[in-house]
Amino acid sequence: MYRAVTRNIEVQVRPFYLEDRSDPAEN
Numbered sequence: 001m002y003r004a005v006t007r008n009i010e011v012q013v014r015p016f017y018l019e020d021r022s023d024p025a026e027n
Helices: 002-026
Strands: none
Touching: none
């Protein structure tokens, strides 16, 4: 179960980090 949860978190963090970086980059 831990492995499945870790994978879910990694996928959700990946797109989140990209959007966070795009914010200041576009500014």
